[in-house]
Amino acid sequence: MRVTVVGAGVVGLTVAHELAAAGHAVRVLADADAQASTSGAAAALWFPHGVPHTPQVLASAAATYRRLVDLARDPATGVRVRAGTVLSRRPDPDRSWTSAVPEHRVLGPGEAPAGASGVRCTVPLAVTGTYLAWLQEQVRRRGVALERRAVGSLAEVEGADAVVVAGGVRSPALLGDDRTTVPVRGQVARLANPGLTEWVTDDDNPDGLTYVVPRDGDVVCGGTGDVGAWDRSVDPAVEDAVLRRVRALVPALADRPVLSRAVGLRPGRPDVRLEPVEGHGRPVVACYGHGGAGFTLSWGDAGRVVRLLEGA
Numbered sequence: 001m002r003v004t005v006v007g008a009g010v011v012g013l014t015v016a017h018e019l020a021a022a023g024h025a026v027r028v029l030a031d032a033d034a035q036a037s038t039s040g041a042a043a044a045l046w047f048p049h050g051v052p053h054t055p056q057v058l059a060s061a062a063a064t065y066r067r068l069v070d071l072a073r074d075p076a077t078g079v080r081v082r083a084g085t086v087l088s089r090r091p092d093p094d095r096s097w098t099s100a101v102p103e104h105r106v107l108g109p110g111e112a113p114a115g116a117s118g119v120r121c122t123v124p125l126a127v128t129g130t131y132l133a134w135l136q137e138q139v140r141r142r143g144v145a146l147e148r149r150a151v152g153s154l155a156e157v158e159g160a161d162a163v164v165v166a167g168g169v170r171s172p173a174l175l176g177d178d179r180t181t182v183p184v185r186g187q188v189a190r191l192a193n194p195g196l197t198e199w200v201t202d203d204d205n206p207d208g209l210t211y212v213v214p215r216d217g218d219v220v221c222g223g224t225g226d227v228g229a230w231d232r233s234v235d236p237a238v239e240d241a242v243l244r245r246v247r248a249l250v251p252a253l254a255d256r257p258v259l260s261r262a263v264g265l266r267p268g269r270p271d272v273r274l275e276p277v278e279g280h281g282r283p284v285v286a287c288y289g290h291g292g293a294g295f296t297l298s299w300g301d302a303g304r305v306v307r308l309l310e311g312a
C-alpha cells in the first residue's frame, strides 16, 4: 500500500517506521519536525501517564517497554534504562502499570517522603534530541519520504491508498468528528546534571505535579498539566514554581543552572484514539490522543496501526 502519515512527532515517525518495515511505501507529511513538536518537549520516560490504564494501553506500554529496552543496547539510539521511583499520595494508588515492568518493588516504611507511598522500578527513557534524530534517520533509511508541509484537509493528500492521522493535539482538525481532544500544556526546565541517574515522579504532590528525569548532561524538571491551554511560550513564574518543587524533592539540584526550557501540548483525550475512521473515501486510521504517554505507547500502537491497515 502507498500510505501517507500526517505527523512527524514520536507517534507519526514510529508508525512510519513500522509501516515501512512491513513493506509499505510510506510518506510523512508534517509542518514541524519532531523536535519542534510536543515530542521534543517531553521528559520521555516510560510511564503510562495521562491515559486510562485500559488493557489495550497496558499491552501497548508493555510492547514499547520491550522495544525500548532492546534499543537501549545501542547508546546511539538515545535510549537509556534507568532506575527510579514513582511516588503516589493516594490511599489506593493504581499500580496496574507494574504488569509491564519486570523489575519493580513497593517501597517499605520510611523509604518514601512523608505522606507518600511509592514503587521503585527500572524503565527506559529517551534522550529526546538524540532519539528523535535517530528515529528520523531510521525512517529515512527505510525509504520513507519526509515532506515539510501543512495539510489543510485529508482531501489534499494525493497519491495515497491509505492515510494515518498522527497529528497529536491538532488531529481533530483533520478528521472533524472529535470534540473530546484538548491540549494539556506542559512546561519543563532542563538543569545541568550534577551526576544524577535516578528519576522520580511525584504526580500528586500537593504543591503541583513534580518530576525529575536525569538524561545525559541535563535533568528534565517538571511539570505542569494545564488542561485547555494552547500557549506555547515559557512562563517564568511557572518555571520558578517548578524549580522550587523539584529542588525540595531533590536537593542536589539546588544550585544547578537552567540549560534550556520547553513547552509542549500533550494531546489529552478520555482515551487514546486508535481506530479506522470512515467517510474519507479510502482507509483512514486515527492514531493520536496519547496524553502524557506518547513515547510510552509509541511502538505498541505503531504495530496496531499496521495490523489495522493490513486488515482494512
Ligand SMILES: Cc1cc2nc3c(=O)[nH]c(=O)nc-3n(C[C@H](O)[C@H](O)[C@H](O)COP(=O)(O)OP(=O)(O)OC[C@H]3O[C@@H](n4cnc5c(N)ncnc54)[C@H](O)[C@@H]3O)c2cc1C
Pocket (backbone or CB within 6 Å): 006, 007, 008, 009, 010, 011, 012, 029, 030, 031, 032, 033, 034, 037, 038, 039, 040, 041, 042, 043, 044, 045, 046, 047, 149, 150, 151, 152, 166, 167, 168, 169, 170, 171, 174, 185, 186, 187, 188, 222, 223, 263, 264, 265, 266, 267, 288, 289, 290, 291, 292, 293, 294, 295, 296, 297
Ligand atoms: C512536558 C511534557 C512531558 C512529557 N513527558 C512524557 C514522558 O515522560 N513520557 C511519555 O511517554 N510522554 C511524555 N509526554 C507526552 C508526549 O510528548 C506526547 O504524548 C507525544 O509527544 C505525542 O506525540 P505525537 O507524535 O502524537 O504529537 P506531536 O509530537 O505533537 O507531533 C504532531 C505532528 O503532527 C504534525 N501536524 C499536526 N497537524 C498537522 C497538519 N494539519 N499538517 C501538517 N502537520 C501536522 C506536527 O507538525 C507534528 O509533526 C510529555 C509531554 C510534555 C508536553
